[in-house]
Amino acid sequence: MAIAPRVAVQAEFPPPLDQPGEEYARERHLAWKKFTRHRLALTGAVVLLLMVLAAVFAPLLSHWDPNAIDSNWVGTPLAPGTYGHALGTDDVGRDLLARLMFGARISLSLAVTVVVIEILIGTVVGAIAGYYGGRLDYLLMRATDVFLSIPLLPLLLVLTGIVAASSTKAALNFDSIVIIIGVLSWPPVARLVRGAFLSLREKEFCEAARAIGGSDPRIVIRHLLPNSIAPIIVQATLDVANVIILESVLSFLGFGIQPPMASWGSMLANAQDTITYAWWDAIFPGLCIFVTVLAINYMGDGLRDALDPNVK
Amino acid sequence: MLTYAIRRTLQAIPLMIIISLIIFAILDKMPGGPLAPYLQNPHITAADIKRLEHNFGLDRPFPIRYAAWIGHYVTGDWGWSQTQSEPVTQSMLERLPATLKLTVSSLIFALIVGLSFGIIAAVKPYSPIDYFVTTFAFFGQSMPVFFFAILLQYALAVHGIHAQAFGYALNFTLPSAGLTSTEGGGFFDQVRHLVMPVIVLSLLQVATFSRFTRASMQEVLHTDYMRTAAAKGLSFGRIILKHGLKNALMPVVTIVALTMPGLVGGAIVTETIFAYPGMGRLFITALNQQDFSLLQGYLVVLAVLVVAFNLAADLTYGWLDPRIRYD
Secondary structure, eight states, rough: OOOOOOOOOHHHHHOOOTTTTHHHHHHHHHHHHHHHHHHHHHHHHHHHHHHHHHTTTTHOOOOTTTTTOOOGGGGOOTTTTTTTTOOOOOTTTTBHHHHHHHHHHHHHHHHHHHHHHHHHHHHHHHHHHHHHHHHHHHHHHHHHHHHHSOOOHHHHHHHHHHHHHHHHHGGGGHHHHHHHHHHHSSSHHHHHHHHHHHHHHSSSHHHHHHTTTTHHIIIOOOOOHHTTTTHHHHHHHHHHHHHHHHHHHHHTTTSSSSSTTTOOOHHHHHHHGGTOOOHHHHHHHHHHHHHHHHHHHHHHHHHHHHHHTTOO | HHHHHHHHHHHHHHHHHHHHHHHHHHHHHTTGGGGHHHHHOTOOOHHHHHHHHHHHHHSHHHHHHHHHHHHHHHOOOOOOOOOTTTEEEHHHHHHHHHHHHHHHHHHHHHHHHHHHHHHHHSSSSSSSSHHHHHHHHHHHHHHHHHHHHHHIIIIIIIOOOOEEEEEEEEEEEOOOSSOTTOOOOOOHHHHHHHHHHHHHHHHHHHHHHHHHHHHHHHHHHSSSSHHHHHHHTOOOIIIIIIIIIIHHHHHHOOOOOOOHHHHEEEEHHHHHHHOOOOOHHHHHHHHHHTTTTHHHHHHHHHHHHHHHHHHHHHHHHHHHHOOOOOO
């Protein structure tokens, strides 16, 4: 009898905190619960995980060489399911499934690398602008305004065009494309971080940290960044989707990943000539881009709801 | 209001100068620069190149070259296009109407469809229509422009819709490319050529607009002045459009302005796929053949368009929200 009320009370009130870190752990637990309740977001995460697994284990999963040209079938793409090609072949007899999986490696790793660069630059610029404010803030924000008002795609095309023209088109490899996109896509992140810092630096905990003699880098890294990490994570997730599309557009127009290396965009560009009789060459790469981007967008939406303390 | 418009226009000038500086600096790194076409010509020696460089003033320091370039641009001398064999201004003026026709009709289409979707979804939240609109928004944002274009071409141009019912045969196909048919064409022919490019180009904007209109309209619907309007006995349409939409439009205007660079980028892809003779396709041609002056011209026109559009968005705020004071 004496035990029953205690259990009821425990269920109503959270147990007392033993360690200072426990509150964060509980918040994370809550965010995870909110995220898993968002069914579409969870589906998106699972789909994305499958894509990543397919990309990582591409060499094990496929017994076809993605770049091996089958001279028997040049000019006559094989339909899905013929001669052991599960999804058929392209116009020079390369296995489509193998190319899709190796293409996933390129497209996904490129997008993630770009977003890491973009987040790093954007966070540093936004943190400096938001924390110090004043004229430095004014200057940095006008610079981001200028970047934001130049259309990104033409600028990217001109830069990749310059790289392609200065040596051969093969110079347009993974690294140069990562650097070009990464260096140009940080302004929205900078704005986001600046906005978060502007409001956070006036909060009591920040004042307290300053009062006990915390140095600027310590306050920024230990107090301000952890408190503004949620919107940064959401932005990063959604930007991975954007960069996948951006890379595919560049490759589609011929200024991205160069053949014979496979990327989803370049596969689609390659399939344009044969679409009237080999639909699979265009449909499957296109579906890969669409499904992956959709999965990431749903996941980002779920993360936004899960990490936002105002959403119940 | 007028003084604000003038002051805001003047503020756009330094922005234009900085953008022009960036454009000039980037294209300055183009290998061979404006002389690139001569470099591949075996009849032109290194000494000729040196002489050409001197005659064109390309050996002068960067600031002087930039100042000279700006001077020429302001006076309407945009240089000579190597690939089109005509002045750059001529090429631009030839292609600008087609591009404007495509982008402006896409924008109008996206505004009409996107706003209606957003309003309907906000008025009937969690209804089947709302689920349709929200799902559509996600699909539209995730669909790569060129893949959607290829799908549409395959469905409507290669195959078309052929149906037979009650003795009538329906044969519906759309032209897959170009601005008009080869025999030239009237207004109707041009519209038929525009249908697919406009749908493709506006997809992303329809998705974005409907999402933001829904969110902002839902917020407005719960305000006190909406309840007052309803209590006064105004008609439903009047409440939603006059009192609701006008207030809900504020954040949407920001989004419209923000998606403009994306529209311009999408136009490049759309024009390339549909062989539409606009500036975007000209830009890709110029890029492939390293036509230096044409690239410069295109980027400058683009920057002007985007800056002008941001200006228009700023001025729209004043009309939407009289609380904004301009002094």
